[in-house]
Amino acid sequence: AGRHRVAVIGGGSAGISVAARLRRAGVTDITLVEPSDTHWYQPLWTLVGGGQASLRSTRRSEASVIPDGVRWIRRHALAVDPDARTVTLSGGDELAYEHLVMAPGLQLDWDAVPGLAKAVGHDRVSSNYAPEYAPRTWDLIKRMRSGTAVFTHPATPLKCGGAPQKIAYLAADYWRKQKVLDRIRIILVLPDPTLFKVPEWARTLEQVTARYGIEVRLRSEMTAVDGDRREVVLTDHANGTEETVHYDLLHAVPPQSAPDWVKDSPLADPANPLGFVAADKHTLQHPQYPNVFALGDVANLPTSKTGAAVRKQAPVVAANLLDAMKGKTPTRRYDGYTSCPLVTARDRMLLAEFDYDLKPSPTFPLINTFKERRDMWVFKRYVLPPVYWHGMLTGRL
Ligand code: FAD
Numbered sequence: 001a002g003r004h005r006v007a008v009i010g011g012g013s014a015g016i017s018v019a020a021r022l023r024r025a026g027v028t029d030i031t032l033v034e035p036s037d038t039h040w041y042q043p044l045w046t047l048v049g050g051g052q053a054s055l056r057s058t059r060r061s062e063a064s065v066i067p068d069g070v071r072w073i074r075r076h077a078l079a080v081d082p083d084a085r086t087v088t089l090s091g092g093d094e095l096a097y098e099h100l101v102m103a104p105g106l107q108l109d110w111d112a113v114p115g116l117a118k119a120v121g122h123d124r125v126s127s128n129y130a131p132e133y134a135p136r137t138w139d140l141i142k143r144m145r146s147g148t149a150v151f152t153h154p155a156t157p158l159k160c161g162g163a164p165q166k167i168a169y170l171a172a173d174y175w176r177k178q179k180v181l182d183r184i185r186i187i188l189v190l191p192d193p194t195l196f197k198v199p200e201w202a203r204t205l206e207q208v209t210a211r212y213g214i215e216v217r218l219r220s221e222m223t224a225v226d227g228d229r230r231e232v233v234l235t236d237h238a239n240g241t242e243e244t245v246h247y248d249l250l251h252a253v254p255p256q257s258a259p260d261w262v263k264d265s266p267l268a269d270p271a272n273p274l275g276f277v278a279a280d281k282h283t284l285q286h287p288q289y290p291n292v293f294a295l296g297d298v299a300n301l302p303t304s305k306t307g308a309a310v311r312k313q314a315p316v317v318a319a320n321l322l323d324a325m326k327g328k329t330p331t332r333r334y335d336g337y338t339s340c341p342l343v344t345a346r347d348r349m350l351l352a353e354f355d356y357d358l359k360p361s362p363t364f365p366l367i368n369t370f371k372e373r374r375d376m377w378v379f380k381r382y383v384l385p386p387v388y389w390h391g392m393l394t395g396r397l
Helices: 013-024 042-049 134-143 163-177 199-212 307-325 374-392
Strands: 004-009 030-033 038-040 059-061 070-073 077-081 086-089 094-102 147-152 184-189 215-217 220-226 231-236 241-246 249-251 292-294 338-345 348-354
Touching (some): 013 094, 013 374, 030 094, 042 134, 042 338, 042 374, 094 307, 134 163, 134 249, 147 241, 163 249, 163 338, 199 348, 292 307
Parallel strands (some): 004 030, 147 249
Antiparallel strands (some): 038 059, 338 348
16 A cells, blocks of 8 residues: 555544544545544543443444544554654554554553552452443442542553542542441542642642541552552652551552553654653644644643543644645644543532643633532533534534
């Protein structure tokens, strides 16, 4: 086969949104490399773990979300050579491209915490970060009547920075309603010095953790798990101490990084130890290879990795790629918009939306989103999923 006009690596939120927009703009000869036959709506996994959504409702067949007219190659990308403009695929074939969109998401590094890979999925350890475990989180929460529950947050960048704490609030609210909250010790472990990067929302979250009696360990990290003994090691980076805590439930969020093949490629940002792809933070174009764009979780951008960020990045990549195809300098700019729907109770949510400057940038300027709201919970549970499937993935929104 000859050189394809556009190759898109990854058919997740980012890859499908961009492919759909390019198709709408009339681009032909788009090839999508995606190994999985399943497309997931990951933002609902928090509610799956909290017993408020079914796992089934978060999945669709990959075939059903691929835009008409896009060629699907069901393989893994294994390597990219941006000088030769080729991608090596599993099975050995090479795909030659003129323009490349990098959107393979990120990698969950279960092995980066000793004991975690072995314990997760057993021994009362779960994680909403993988669909095979998220339903188990709810089983563990439901069964718990007393003891210690530990919720962790890795020290690396992660997708949806709020997810590690949201599940703690959903669990605590459930235990409160079951009248067992005072028999359960809840420990929330966070690497940052505050509960949230933007002070406006950090203050509200302080009230939320106090309301549930959650013990918050700031500047701390889970550094080992012993599933057989049900023990977790928590390292406090502020004073360099380690504590071994016995748990009855552990919700673990693994460290995260770029997929290994991306780390090893010339597209990785040399300034980033985790190997995320270099991209201009406004145009999303690769600084050395102007025919390459990156977005979504794989891109090294100084903002939180979320689907909401992808929604704002996809139109920028599509427009700038069209310019690049015409030999023009890209002009569309992404401002770092991201959003974190912080579920704080079984019927309440804080919608935190901000940009590169951590400046709040609300979609609904007339609504006070610094306080917990029921309408925002309804928005996340019932409005956002159809908006995702029918608006974002089709390139309409
Ligand atoms: P993904 O959607 O993960 O897609 C990556 C795709 O690349 C996948 O289809 C994968 O199969 C494919 N791929 C992998 N390796 C290869 C390869 N070698 N070759 C080709 N293809 C490959 N975001 C929000 O906005 N709000 C939320 O409330 C929210 N909550 C979340 C809660 C949880 C528990 C999790 C896990 C995530 C949450 N997110 C949330 C984050 C959001 O899901 C991601 O930021 C978003 O999916 C990123 O899109 P992406 O296309 O970059 O990656």
